[in-house]
Amino acid sequence: MKCSEQMLEARVGSNALFVVTPDPVTCFSTARYSQKQVFRVLSDSNLVVVDWFTSGRYESGEKWDFGLYKSEQ
Numbered sequence: 001m002k003c004s005e006q007m008l009e010a011r012v013g014s015n016a017l018f019v020v021t022p023d024p025v026t027c028f029s030t031a032r033y034s035q036k037q038v039f040r041v042l043s044d045s046n047l048v049v050v051d052w053f054t055s056g057r058y059e060s061g062e063k064w065d066f067g068l069y070k071s072e073q
Contacts, residue, residue: 003032003068010038012045025053027066034070049073 012018018039027033041047051071056062 001032001067003034005033006035008035008037010040012039012041012047014042015044016042017046017048019048021048021050025069026057027053027069028057029060029062029065031066032068033066034068036072039073 008020010018010020018041020037025033025035037049037051039047039049051073053069053071055064056066
C-alpha cells in the first residue's frame with residue numbers, strides 16, 4: 001500500500017536554539033502517513049519539538065479513521 005512519508009533531519013549548532021512547531025498532521029479517512037525526525041544537538045544547544053496530530057477531519061465524521069500514523073524520533 002502507498003504511504004505518505006516525511007523525513008526531517010537537522011543539526012543544531014553550538015549555542016543555538018532550534019524550534020519545530022508545525023501545524024498538526026490531519027489524516028483523512030484511510031490515509032497512511034509515516035514520518036521520521038532525526039535531530040543532532042550539541043550539549044550546549046537547545047531543541048523544542050512539537051509533534052502533534054488530530055483525530056482526522058472531525059467535521060466530516062472521520063474520527064480516528066485513518067489507516068496508519070507512524071512517527072519516529
